[in-house]
Amino acid sequence: MKRRLSLAIALLGQPELLILDEPTVGIDPALRRQIWQELLKLRNQGQSILITTHVMDETELTNRVALLLHGDVIAFASPKELEKQYGVPTIEDVFLKAEEEEA
Incomplete structure (x- = not known):
């Protein structure tokens, strides 16, 4: 309830x-889904939204992703473009591979 408020x-x-x-x-998962449904409606109405998250599967719902490591942007593109660029199947794998390359 607090999140919706x-x-x-x-x-x-x-x-x-x-x-x-x-x-x-x-x-809980049901409220998470409701929040994302509302965010997607807002986005489709032209609202610009900046979201921080550690839940990598949520990034699949976004237009663009900026991956941060130690406060620096190490990658920025759509989730699918990043997966293709790094040659991996998921955005979580993108982050892990990008982090490894930065080390």
């Missing part, structure tokens, strides 16, 4: 850019 409050001022810090952390 926080999202509603964030949208009250109709911001040009909606910034959400790990909006689905610590919630």
